Amino acid sequence: MSVFSRRLPVAVLLLGFLYPVPAIAAERPTTPTAGQHLTPTDGDAVHPSGYRGRQAPRLSNAVPSTGKEGDQILLRGTGLGDVTTAVFSVRGLSASASVVSTRDSTVYVHVPRHLDEGTGTVYVTDSTGASSNAVQFTIIAP
Structure with missing residues (x-):
């Protein structure tokens, strides 16, 4: 116990x-009660x-940091092994991306369709619904 x-x-x-x-x-x-300390493992x-x-997933960067719809990109970070969704946002519009594969420190995704050109962000969520921080990504014309 x-x-x-x-x-x-x-x-x-x-x-x-x-x-x-x-x-x-x-x-x-x-x-915590008096004298009791909660120490994370x-x-x-x-x-x-x-x-x-x-811990929630945490992104460090996207490689490459630019791409057009359908391009496969690599997202690096920590706690990414259980990622189920990537969300790209540009100028107030967001679109979910298909996740190709995951490992604890990497996720491969395809840049989604129906987003305008421009600089925006991408973040990921895992199966528990926890969201990562967002990293910068630029959508370019096909």
Whole structure:
């Protein structure tokens, strides 16, 4: 049992009688108690509530940083192994891109159709819905 697990006594008041109920285990504290420190392990992020989860994907750059619709580009970063979607945005318009392949530090995607030329951004989301930061990308004419 982890340091954060506790057995909590529970009782139920039913028809004026107090009935004990078997203790339940609390997996995570909602806030650290006095003297308790929440230390993340490698690759974990600690939410203010004490929940530990994987870190959101993080992009460092796009290679190449320019492309036209249909071009395959490489997105580099960390925590990218579970990426399911890439979103390109230019001048307020956004389009999802098809993900070709993923690894922990790389994602290959195709530049989506129906975006105007110009400089914009691209970011990714993983299967949990966590979004990465955005990196700059320029759409060029075909």
